Amino acid sequence: MISRNARRALAGLGLSLAMTVTSGVVFTGAASAVVDSSMGAAVGKLAYEQGVTSDSASVIARRTARSGLCNYYTGFWFDSYNDRQSTAGGYNTSKASCDHASSGYEFHNGTQTWTSVGWVGRNWCADFAKFAFYWAGADTEHINGLASSFKTYGVAMGTYHSAGSYIPRRGDAVMYDWDLDGDIDHVGIITSWYADNTDGTYGSVEGNRGGGNGEVVHKTNQDNNGTYVYGFTTPVA
Secondary structure, eight states, X not given: OOOHHHHHHHHHTTOSOEEEEETXXXXXXXXXXOOOOHHHHHHHHHHHIIIIIOOOHHHHXXXXXXXXXXXXXXXXXXXXXXXXXXXXXXXXXXXXXXOOEEEEXXXXXXXXXXXXXXXXXXXXXXXXXXXXXXXTTOOOTTOOSSTTHHHHHHHHHTOEEETTSOOOOTTOEEEEOTXXXXXXXXXXXXXXXXXXXXTOEEEEEEEEESSTTOEEEEEEEEETTOTTEEEEEOOOO
């Protein structure tokens, strides 16, 4: 079996290539039948815009949380103005101490409206990933403020895959177990992937990653079978 490094060397020489073009990144690899779903492409595009490409001042400002884990994405789900409000699950919040707001879209009385959203504090990776699912049109039933709820969703929808068994695609939620205790600690959204086999690499945009109170971070060249990768869940409509 040819190694991953050898495959990449061949790719660099232009041999037997199939290009997988994803949001902002191109990986090349041997031809594969695996392709993005239309829903996955929409979720990945939304996450990539939030984390990388949007030049909206409001979107740029929400990429870095404030003291007490105060962040826009949790605030979105808690805002009483929001027709799609969903506060279930997750950790205790520091809502009262988050004296900050920024603008964003919500549905209010059935109409999409650009409005002020008060920030709320809690560990917010799942709130970011759910935001990407929601605005891309994916079903968000079973998803709450816990990273582990993305496995619950995947099992219920029949789209959960353990690490090492699957080539992740754009829009998939990627789950991590940082302390290797069997519990899911973090979740992000796949925005690009290396297509040739299950030991390829992927890029992702993830909320509440990095130091301090967390940021929306674009990660690249991550191993599908990395030590801390728990599994993947594909969004469905």
